[in-house]
C-alpha cells in the first residue's frame with residue numbers, strides 16, 4: 001500500500017516506518033526536521049523522504065498528486081517553541097488544511113491524524129471521556145484542535161487518535177528522558193505535582209493497525225491505558241532502574257501553562273476497536289529505560305513554557 005506520512009521523521013513516524021516498510025508498503029515522508037531527524041530514516045527501497053513543510057500548499061498538493069497514496073498518516077506537528085504561535089498555526093492548522101485538501105482532490109481513502117490530550121485543556125474530570133469539551137489554552141493545544149476540526153469536518157474518512165504519552169524508541173519529550181539524563185549526570189530534578197497516562201509504543205501501533213485496516217467510523221478516539229501515574233512515580237522508576245539511592249526530590253505545583261491531571265478514558269476506543277493496552281505503567285517505563293540504556297537520549301523537547309530547572 002502507498003502511505004504518505006507527513007512528519008514521518010519524528011518519534012511516532014519512525015516507529016510506524018520501522019513496522020510498515022518491511023511489510024512491503026511504499027512510504028513517502030514530508031518533514032522539515034524541526035524535531036525529527038533525517039538520520040533516523042534509512043535510505044532504503046520503498047522509502048522516499050522529502051525535506052519541506054506541510055505549510056507549503058503547492059508542495060503538499062504536488063506530492064499527493066504524484067504519489068497517489070491510499071492512506072495518509074498525519075504525524076507532523078509544531079510545538080517546540082510555545083511562544084511561536086505563527087509556526088504552530090502554520091504547521092498544525094494550515095498544514096492540516098493543506099493535507100485535507102490534497103487528500104480530497106486525489107481520492108485518498110483514509111486519513112489518520114494524531115491529536116494531543118491538550119485539546120481538552122484543563123478537564124472537568126479524569127479519566128477524560130471522548131465526549132469532554134475541547135478547551136485548549138496553549139498554542140500547541142489550540143492549533144492542534146483547530147487542525148483536527150478541519151480534518152474531522154473535511155468530508156474525508158478521518159480517524160483522529162487522541163494520544164496518551166507514547167513511550168518507545170527515540171522518545172525525546174517529557175519526564176522520562178529528562179530524569180534519565182539528569183540523574184545520570186548527577187543533576188538535581190524536581191517533580192511537578194501532576195498525573196499522566198503512559199502508553200507503550202507496541203500498544204499504540206496495535207491501535208494504529210486497527211485504524212488502518214478495519215472499518216472504523218470517522219471520529220476522534222482516546223488512546224490510553226486509562227490509568228494515571230504521578231511524575232514522582234516516573235522519577236522513582238528511573239531511580240530504581242539506575243540503581244541509585246533515592247535523592248531528595250521536590251514536588252512542585254504544576255506551572256501556569258501545564259495541566260495537573262491528564263488521563264484519557266479509552267473505553268469508547270476499547271469497544272469500537274476491540275483493543276486494550278497490553279503493557280502497564282511499570283512495564284512501559286522499564287522498556288523505555290532499557291531503550292535509553294541501549295541507544296541513549298538525544299535532544300529533549302518540551303511544549304511547556306515554564307522554566308525546566
Ligand SMILES: NC(=O)c1ccc[n+]([C@@H]2O[C@H](COP(=O)([O-])OP(=O)(O)OC[C@H]3O[C@@H](n4cnc5c(N)ncnc54)[C@H](O)[C@@H]3O)[C@@H](O)[C@H]2O)c1
Nearest residue numbers: 007009010011012032033034035036053054076077114166
Ligand atoms: N508522542 C506522543 O506521545 C504524542 C502524544 C499526543 C499527540 N502526539 C501527536 O503525534 C504526532 C507525532 O508526534 P511525535 O511524538 O512523533 O513528535 P515528533 O516531534 O517526534 O514528530 C513530529 C514531526 O513533525 C515534523 N514537523 C514539524 N513541523 C513540520 C512541518 N511544518 N512540516 C513537516 N514536518 C514537520 C517534525 O520535524 C517531526 O519529525 C504529532 O501530531 C503530535 O501532536 C504525539
